[in-house]
Amino acid sequence: MAKAKQPKKQTPSSSPAAATTTTKQTPPDWPVFRPPLPVVSLDFDSPIQDKVVVLRSFFPKNLCRDYVSFLRTLPLTTTPGKPKRGMAVRVNDRFQVQDPLFAGRLWSETGLKEAVLDNPDLAHLWGGEVVGLNPNIRVYRYTPGQFFDAHYDDSNNLTLSTPENPSLPVKTTWTLLLYLTSSTDGCVGGETVFYPNDRQTKKEAIPINPETGMLLLHKHGDDCMLHEGKEVTAGEKWILRSDLCVRR
Secondary structure, eight states, X not given: OEEESOOGGGOOOOOGGGGTOOOOOOOOOOOOOSSOSOSSOOOOEEEETXXXXXXXXXXXXXXXXXXXXXXXXSOOEEOOSSOOTTBOOEEOEEEEEEOHHHHHHHHHSSSHHHHHHTOGGGTTTSSSOEEEEOSEEEEEEEOTTOEEEEEEEOOOEEEEOOSSOTTEEEEEEEEEEEEOOOGGGTOEEOOEEEETTSOOOGGGOEEEOOOXXXXXXXXXXXXXXXXXXXXXXXXXXXXXXXXXXXXX
């Protein structure tokens, strides 16, 4: 859940229900990961130390194109321009589905699991023992004029089904964004901008430009930085969204 810009001390506490409030959709037949992933060595870069990390070329460009073509067939809905009280203004087209099988594929069939768990230098970042991804899968499309105003991302409590435990209590700690388009695909604008001091000022802004196939993780919950999705002025920005989950 995205909370509107406000002083951090007044940010409402996370709601466990937020993770389960989804549009009732049947999981789609997602394209296979072809070629098999990963196609490069997955090494984290950290644009903002301990707060934001990225994996470049997480998806190869041809797989991104396949996914964008597929996502266009889904029943996207446009978010209302007037949000609920306390929520940030977001104008985009989205699809949302509970799909633990696809979340499991993103975690275990892409190299992400190994990149997260086999790097002891990063173990302190995740907020606990990472066990998988949030099955609440979200697809975002931003077309010219669409944006996501400054906000914070909540942490949420939920239950995961794992091979070891069919009802494992977990909480989300990091937002996962997988960019499927960028300027090389005609998308202009759409930067994800972070404000490390919780002030929406141009001087302190740290923009992250979309890169086709790049996976971005940023800390959320109580340690979330104020951030926004800048307006897209040409082309389309496509994103797959989930979250890292740690054992409660």
